[in-house]
Amino acid sequence: MFDTPPEAPSKTYDAVIVGAGISGLYQLYRLREQGLRVRLFEAGNSVGGTWYWNRYPGARVDSQSYIYQYWFSDELLQEWTWSERFPAQAEVERYLNHVADRFSLRDDIQFNTRIRSAHYDETRGRWTVTSESGESFDSQFVVMCVGGLSAPIVPPFRGHENFKGQIFHTGRWPKEGVDFAGKRVGVIGTGATGIQVIQTIAPTVGHLTVFQRTPNYAIPMRNPKYGAEDHSDFRQRYPALKARVQSTFAGFDYDFHGKPYREMAPEERNRVLEELWADGSLSMWIGGFSEVFTDAEVNEEISKFVRSKIRARINDPAVADKLVPTDHGFGTRRVPLETRYFEVYNRDNVELVDVKAERIEEITANGLRTSAREYPLDVLIFATGFDAGTGALTSIDVRGRGGKSLKESWSKQVHTTMGLQINGYPNLFTTMAPLAPAAAFCNVPTCLQQQVDWINDCIRYARAKGASTVEPTAEMETRWLTHHNEVANMTLVPKTPSWYTGANVDGKPPMLLSYIGGVGAYRQQCEEVKASGYAGFAIE
Structure with missing residues (x-):
């Protein structure tokens, strides 16, 4: 048939x-x-x-x-x-x-x-x-x-049609690219996509306003370049890697730590967490302790570790209070990798707006208005997910x-x-x-x-x-x-x-x-x- x-x-x-x-x-x-x-x-x-x-x-x-x-x-x-x-x-x-x-x-x-x-x-x-x-x-x-x-999700804010500048969603980005040089840019959203956009364009724009609803945990990416020796090594390991990824928790070549968190002494736990953090990959999340997903007390201890790492990178304590997550535990939401993302907020041309405190009301001809004020913008980027x-x-x-x-x-x-x-x-x-x-x-x-x-x-x-x-x-x-x-x-x-x-x-x-x-x-x-x-x- x-x-x-x-x-x-x-x-x-x-x-x-x-x-x-x-x-x-x-x-x-x-x-x-x-x-x-x-x-x-x-x-x-x-x-x-x-x-x-x-x-x-x-x-x-x-x-x-x-x-x-x-x-x-x-x-x-x-x-x-x-x-x-x-x-x-x-x-x-x-x-x-x-x-x-x-x-x-x-x-x-x-x-x-x-x-x-x-x-x-x-x-x-x-x-x-x-x-x-x-x-x-x-x-x-x-x-x-x-x-x-x-x-893609585009939030139904009033006034899209009135904006005189450019509006983009990260999930439908133009092939010809966008010129940000010297412009006033607003980014709505600080999830994985928002983080990548923000850390990349901050040094180029005239002024960057980040509209954040939910602060996120993120892990510093360690991204070395590969050469001939690396490629030779990978090619020899491919058969083993192919088999390995089929059996791990998240399909990576690493898996959860073999020893339960509670069976470790505090200094051993901290050593493992420091090693995972230094690896600069998602192993900190899905190659660390499985209890991060199942045990609220363990999750809170690991969350405190990550919060301290984030806070240490932000100069202004008031800004750090906005950027350090406290309403959810590490790993219970998508955890992205970042490259000097938190340092972005130490720049003079970057402003962080907490939209839980200042609700977004509408897009105007010249920017975006919250319940507190209007932010003048030339470009508005929706990093608002899917x-x-x-x-x-x-x-x-x-x-x-x-x-x-x-x-x-x-x-x-x-x-x-x-x-x-x-x-x-x-x-x-x-x-x-x-x-x-x-x-x-x-x-x-x-x-x-x-x-x-x-x-x-x-x-x-x-x-x-x-x-x-x-x-x-x-x-x-x-x-x-x-x-x-x-x-x-x-x-x-x-x-x-x-x-x-x-x-x-x-x-x-x-x-x-x-x-x-x-x-x-x-x-x-x-x-x-x-x-x-x-x-x-x-x-x-």
Whole structure:
């Protein structure tokens, strides 16, 4: 049933993929390898996903480059060289373009095509996928590789249309760049993206006003350049690294400290924390003490350690009071890496505004007005994040059996089966969707490659059986949702409002969007489902 007859129209496919980022490119490679007729649709004019759209000043990956890559080709691993430990956006984008060219993936990609809808036809057991321009495509399978952080949020402040200057969102940055020299610039948001923008443009702008709602913990990035000796070492270690990242908590090459925090003497704890801090990576967060996620007292002790490190770098105690987090524990929100971010606030041309104390009221013709005063601006930057996990999927009109709307369904309760499929939507697969580690707690390439491989194997299994549909049962989905919530509620993370819990989107059902049971445990459960012949999935 899966073979496309020769007389079929050119817009009929075995599989349609949406999104040409890390998972979409790899999914295309794998499904094409099976012999399927595949078409990938991308809204941009080139590949890259996150690294195509997020080209704001200072955009940089915070996973080490030697694990932030594909593992499927030894030749690719041997030929590509990373320039530094944490590459900037342009280098990651070049890498993904190299992959697309090296494996001739562009031949099956249609660019400048934003998908508007995907509707399942029960009578034919096929999907009709429609673009915003009105083109329709017929497909057996649909794989949504739209990303977990790709639906930007622009706060609904009054007066956008009145502003005489320039307004940008970091998630839709212009390719031609922006000239900040001597200008009055405002940045709203101090999450991971805001931090990167602020630390990068502060020395260039005439005056920088930072509008902060929630102060964040951040770890100083240590980012050495790589040379020939480093590349030789990585290439020898790649087989071990490939195996290692599949079993750790967050898909990195490091994991939690083996010795429990409470079994250590105070001086030993402090020594370990100092070593982690000096490493200049996310190991301080997801390679330190697991108790940071589960034990409130331990979390508070580690939080105090980090607060003291931050405070020591800020000259003005009143400014430090605004920048040092006290309303949540370290690691219960996204922890970014930074490069002299806190020192930015020691500059004479930088001003910090606490928008909890001064509520933003409107954008005016000449700037931004709070409840206290008006701030004159030439450029306004929204570093206000994304509708994480769900937004990119619900921005497409996805309708399954009986015309069931995914957007309406998720407005009541977000649910998936392992973040891979959704009951009621046969032959629809997802990557980086809610209820899987990839949604937040994973080195992205590690989890996306694992999910793509699982999807690829599932489709191959169904084709070998001569089946026409693959769909998780309602019981399977309920079991996974229950398990997900039980694991989440064993941690401190759901108690902290953040994009992890959907708290940044008004009306979004509150829940931890990402599976926090660990990458290794998740992978094992996926493998067990596969080994069982996909128990819990109706393959008919």
